[in-house]
Amino acid sequence: MSKNETTSGSGRRKREAGPSPHQDPQSAAGGELHQIAGGEHAALTTNQGVPLSDNQNSLRANPRGPTLLEDFILREKITHFDHERIPERIVHARATGAHGFFELTESLEAYTRARVLTEVGEKTPVFTRISTVAGGAGSVDTPRDVRGFAVKFYTKEGNWDLVGNNIPVFFIQDAIKFPDLIHAVKMEPDRGFPQAASAHDTFWDFISLTPESMHMVMWVMSDRTLPRSLRMIEGFGVHSFRLVNDAGESTFVKFHWRPKLGLQSTIWDETVKIAGADPDFHRRDMFEAIAAGAFPEWDLAVQLFTEEEADGFPFDHLDATKLIPEELVPLKIIGRMVLDRWPNNFFAETEQVAYCPSHVVPGIDFSNDPLLQGRLLSYHDTQLSRLGTPNFHQIPINAPKCPFGNQQRDGQMQMEQPVGRIAYEPNSLSEDSPRESPAGGFRSAAVAETGEKGRVRAESFADHYSQARQFYVSQTAHEQAHIASALVFELSKVEHLHVREAIVGHLRNIDEDLAQRVGAGLALGKMPKAPVAAAPVQDMAPSPALQIIGKMKDTLTGRAVGILIADGSDGAVIEKVRKAATDAGAAVKIVAPKVGGANLADGSLMAADGQLAGTPSVLFDAVAVVLSDDGAKTLALEGAAIDFVRDAFGHLKAIGADQGGHVLLRSANVARDAGVVDASDDDAFIAAAKTRQWDREKAVRTLA
Numbered sequence: 119m120s121k122n123e124t125t126s127g128s129g130r131r132k133r134e135a136g137p138s139p140h141q142d143p144q145s146a147a148g149g150e151l152h153q154i155a156g157g158e159h160a161a162l163t164t165n166q167g168v169p170l171s172d173n174q175n176s177l178r179a180n181p182r183g184p185t186l187l188e189d190f191i192l193r194e195k196i197t198h199f200d201h202e203r204i205p206e207r208i209v210h211a212r213a214t215g216a217h218g219f220f221e222l223t224e225s226l227e228a229y230t231r232a233r234v235l236t237e238v239g240e241k242t243p244v245f246t247r248i249s250t251v252a253g254g255a256g257s258v259d260t261p262r263d264v265r266g267f268a269v270k271f272y273t274k275e276g277n278w279d280l281v282g283n284n285i286p287v288f289f290i291q292d293a294i295k296f297p298d299l300i301h302a303v304k305m306e307p308d309r310g311f312p313q314a315a316s317a318h319d320t321f322w323d324f325i326s327l328t329p330e331s332m333h334m335v336m337w338v339m340s341d342r343t344l345p346r347s348l349r350m351i352e353g354f355g356v357h358s359f360r361l362v363n364d365a366g367e368s369t370f371v372k373f374h375w376r377p378k379l380g381l382q383s384t385i386w387d388e389t390v391k392i393a394g395a396d397p398d399f400h401r402r403d404m405f406e407a408i409a410a411g412a413f414p415e416w417d418l419a420v421q422l423f424t425e426e427e428a429d430g431f432p433f434d435h436l437d438a439t440k441l442i443p444e445e446l447v448p449l450k451i452i453g454r455m456v457l458d459r460w461p462n463n464f465f466a467e468t469e470q471v472a473y474c475p476s477h478v479v480p481g482i483d484f485s486n487d488p489l490l491q492g493r494l495l496s497y498h499d500t501q502l503s504r505l506g507t508p509n510f511h512q513i514p515i516n517a518p519k520c521p522f523g524n525q526q527r528d529g530q531m532q533m534e535q536p537v538g539r540i541a542y543e544p545n546s547l548s549e550d551s552p553r554e555s556p557a558g559g560f561r562s563a564a565v566a567e568t569g570e571k572g573r574v575r576a577e578s579f580a581d582h583y584s585q586a587r588q589f590y591v592s593q594t595a596h597e598q599a600h601i602a603s604a605l606v607f608e609l610s611k612v613e614h615l616h617v618r619e620a621i622v623g624h625l626r627n628i629d630e631d632l633a634q635r636v637g638a639g640l641a642l643g644k645m646p647k648a649p650v651a652a653a654p655v656q657d658m659a660p661s662p663a664l665q666i667i668g669k670m671k672d673t674l675t676g677r678a679v680g681i682l683i684a685d686g687s688d689g690a691v692i693e694k695v696r697k698a699a700t701d702a703g704a705a706v707k708i709v710a711p712k713v714g715g716a717n718l719a720d721g722s723l724m725a726a727d728g729q730l731a732g733t734p735s736v737l738f739d740a741v742a743v744v745l746s747d748d749g750a751k752t753l754a755l756e757g758a759a760i761d762f763v764r765d766a767f768g769h770l771k772a773i774g775a776d777q778g779g780h781v782l783l784r785s786a787n788v789a790r791d792a793g794v795v796d797a798s799d800d801d802a803f804i805a806a807a808k809t810r811q812w813d814r815e816k817a818v819r820t821l822a
């Protein structure tokens with residue numbers, strides 16, 4: 119059988135039918151053979167199925183003459199190309215997506231009738247898209263930014279989209295402020311920069327005038343926005359939702375994703391350098407992990423609480439700038455999500471996938487969070503503009519995997535061909551047209567509403583600082599220093615002094631020490647006044663669950679180790695380090711001055727996975743340097759080699775070095791400390807490599 123397949127019926131081209139680890143087994147169902155004489159390859163055709171004899175030359179009046187308008191092949195190809203782009207998402211344009219499944223391990227039967235949350239052991243297919251917010255589709259993977267965490271569950275009762283972020287709160291309390299927030303953070307409209315960066319005047323100006331954003335600002339300035347890998351971030355549904363059971367009773371719920379690999383971030387200097395070394399750092403990491411069978415995995419957990427319990431919280435859970443501390447309502451793990459298949463085609467799937475928080479299934483319902491209420495409108499509207507048609511649900515990545523049908527008809531890009539006379543309901547002319555399901559269909563929770571209509575903000579939304587303070591005081595000293603330094607960095611890019619001062623004023627309401635550190639970092643001279651808080655600032659109990667360092671796992675699983683070698687390196691030491699790191703779960707890469715490899719001391723050639731100039735140490739979690747004395751002397755004159763070890767040290771990573779390796783370290787002024795160990799002592803190296811050397815930081819940079 120040749121590979122010359124097209125899908126049957128539609129005549130659409132199928133992807134080249136070679137074996138692919140990423141191909142959806144279900145979509146691989148065979149089409150008819152497109153019968154083209156001669157050759158092994160599929161015939162190249164126009165979109166009308168006409169085979170092409172020549173794809174290299176357009177039709178000319180004579181060999182050196184004008185191109186003819188009659189060339190329908192040229193016109194079709196160029197016109198299609200001209201229309202290849204669709205409007206990119208106004209936010210969350212840059213993303214990585216993958217297929218997988220959700221498996222329920224604990225039934226929530228008492229709380230909900232949603233089968234996806236009651237059928238233990240059931241594997242529900244998912245498509246998950248993790249994004250940055252501010253940058254365009256072509257921006258880098260690693261700006262300081264929130265990560266979107268959107269999961270489409272293709273359940274038996276319809277699609278459920280859980281469209282969350284990697285931060286459990288948001289900047290604003292009311293959807294009507296969203297366009298202002300996004301306009302403020304996006305590149306400034308007169309100059310078209312900065313791309314994918316909040317460090318500029320308009321963002322901080324808006325924030326300084328929006329005290330409700332202070333809690334989110336603490337999270338955004340923390341290393342949460344600098345993830346080491348998308349496999350190592352948490353996800354949050356942010357808003358309260360409702361679960362509704364068979365009896366019609368409802369319970370509030372917050373959704374949490376917890377990475378099996380633990381939480382891990384990079385540090386700012388490292389992040390900046392990663393952006394240059396590999397703009398696709400996170401996408402590549404996810405691609406490589408899935409290709410290697412190291413499937414990213416998260417637990418799904420819920421916080422469940424009643425209306426009465428919520429009334430007792432010292433904040434309003436309908437306010438998306440507040441979280442519910444785990445110490446107040448513990449997390450209950452109910453299942454796991456595994457991402458095990460890369461998309462066949464980035465555009466068809468990751469770009470065209472259309473998430474809407476309004477996509478819920480029977481048994482899941484909304485709360486009155488005013489931010490959520492606005493989102494219920496916005497996403498569907500945005501899909502109409504992006505995908506151009508109310509039939510976007512028919513695009514394969516968006517279509518439910520359960521049967522679906524109704525009397526909606528026509529519209530642009532209608533792919534279905536409904537048969538028969540009936541396009542309305544109720545009707546008496548058809549036996550089998552779709553009907554309502556009074557018993558199993560979607561029902562909203564019967565919630566009583568009273569009160570006066572008006573453009574008002576509830577009094578219970580007035581406290582903007584208490585949880586910001588709780589977040590800050592819950593952090594380790596290292597994390598607090600990073601937050602203070604991030605604020606200094608960002609505000610130092612703000613030209614307007616009054617904006618810098620206004621933010622420091624807000625910080626005084628959060629934590630005086632933080633405000634002093636940032637004020638000193640900006641050389642403010644005189645501390646600005648704190649604005650009057652609309653509600654008294656409360657001291658809430660610290661919540662260690664808000665840390666990153668406290669949630670980092672001491673492990674090399676899912677992490678990467680780089681071994682720098684050169685001509686003359688000792689193969690036995692390299693192998694020892696490689697084996698120890700691989701056994702500990704790391705992906706190991708050999709880095710050498712030339713990609714072809716290095717001639718080792720014993721005369722053998724060791725191939726390299728990366729060339730030194732293009733494979734800096736920022737791409738690894740720990741490094742080893744195995745060099746002969748001559749190799750070290752040569753590399754001491756090589757900027758990329760000096761940077762390799764100096765950055766590894768500066769980014770608080772473990773360094774294992776043999777005798778020659780230490781020669782290079784000395785040339786780079788890298789001192790010995792607890793994380794700089796002998797490469798031959800693989801136990802010491804692996805122990806150090808499993809974590810970061812936080813205590814080293816004060817020796818390598820001045821933090822605010």
Ligand code: HDE
Pocket residue numbers: 207208209210213247248249265266267268281282283288292293294296354355356357438471472473488489490492493496497498500501
């Ligand atoms: Fe979104 N958001 N958002 N957002 N959001 C979009 O929808 C919007 C908010 C989130 O991978 C857009 O399809 C409004 C909170 C994710 O395709 C748009 C408000 C949270 C994604 C939109 C918010 C999110 C989006 C742009 C304030 C965390 C990417 C493209 C009321 C819970 C989904 C699109 C994907 C995308 C509107 C606030 C998460 C314009 C009006 C809070 C993960 O519709």
